[in-house]
Structures are given as C-alpha cells and as structure tokens.
Amino acid sequence: MKKPAINPESIITSSFAAKQFDEVLKKAKEGPQFIAENEKVELAIIDYALYEKMHLALELLQEVAWEAEIVRRIEHADAHPEELLSLVEALGNEAAERILKMDLNEVADDELFE
Incomplete structure (x- = not known):
C-alpha cells in the first residue's frame, strides 16, 4: 500500500x-x-472532526474485514467438512466440559455484543 x-x-x-x-x-x-x-x-x-471521521471509517473497515474472514472460514468449513474438529479435539476434555456446563443465559446478549 x-x-x-x-x-x-x-x-x-x-x-x-x-x-x-x-x-x-x-x-x-x-x-x-x-x-x-x-x-x-x-x-x-x-482537526478533531476529521479524526473522528477517520476513526469511524477505520472501525467500519475493520468490522467488514472481520465479517469477510468469518464468511471465508464458514465457506471453507462447508467445503471441507473432513477438516472440522469437535470441541473436545479442539480444546481438550477439560475445557470442552467447562464450556458445555456453562449456563448460556447467565450473561445477557446485550452484555456480550455492542
């Protein structure tokens, strides 16, 4: 660039x-x-107004890039299911067990996402 x-x-x-x-x-x-x-x-x-505008544009571009990467990974996973790992394979028994025991309603969605 x-x-x-x-x-x-x-x-x-x-x-x-x-x-x-x-x-x-x-x-x-x-x-x-x-x-x-x-x-x-x-x-x-x-000027601060220009800084704010640039900052917001950068945040938007980062979000778009992140979303594009998520889509790319999902498409790759869909095209190559043989490469997928189970939760246990990815994290190990102990960590997978902790995750599976979590109360999914313990934290409200608005606390998780902006």
Missing part, C-alpha cells in the same frame, strides 16, 4: 510548531499539518 500524498506546504518544522503552535492549530482546521524533524515527517496534527 502506498503512503498518502502530503502537500509540501503542509509540512512544518518541529521548532516552528513549538514557537507558532496557535498558527499550526488554525491551519490544522483547514487541513492536516505535518511536523517534520530532521527532514522526516514525524507527526500529523488534524
């Missing part, structure tokens, strides 16, 4: 950022500001 493009006008030195932090914050409201140390970008300062 390639790195995101950075507008050279958005790159500032760490010493400038330290001396002119108010100005950096104002510019960050307009677009990301990148702080460089020894000619290498080290930090990005972004």
Whole structure:
C-alpha cells in the first residue's frame, strides 16, 4: 500500500510548531499539518472532526474485514467438512466440559455484543 500524498506546504518544522503552535492549530482546521524533524515527517496534527471521521471509517473497515474472514472460514468449513474438529479435539476434555456446563443465559446478549 502506498503512503498518502502530503502537500509540501503542509509540512512544518518541529521548532516552528513549538514557537507558532496557535498558527499550526488554525491551519490544522483547514487541513492536516505535518511536523517534520530532521527532514522526516514525524507527526500529523488534524482537526478533531476529521479524526473522528477517520476513526469511524477505520472501525467500519475493520468490522467488514472481520465479517469477510468469518464468511471465508464458514465457506471453507462447508467445503471441507473432513477438516472440522469437535470441541473436545479442539480444546481438550477439560475445557470442552467447562464450556458445555456453562449456563448460556447467565450473561445477557446485550452484555456480550455492542
């Protein structure tokens, strides 16, 4: 995956950022500001609304990827039933027995899932 493009006008030195932090914050409201140390970008300062949007998008992508992996595994299991393991084979007698003895209604579903 390639790195995101950075507008050279958005790159500032760490010493400038330290001396002119108010100005950096104002510019960050307009677009990301990148702080460089020894000619290498080290930090990005972004508006919180943009951060929130990026965070939510990342969470959604992670959830979609997780769900796609679950579907892939189910499809693989359906196509190759000879590879399936019983609970005892997968966990051993003791752990399987503990799981089988669990009260499934002990924990409410809303406590298990977001």
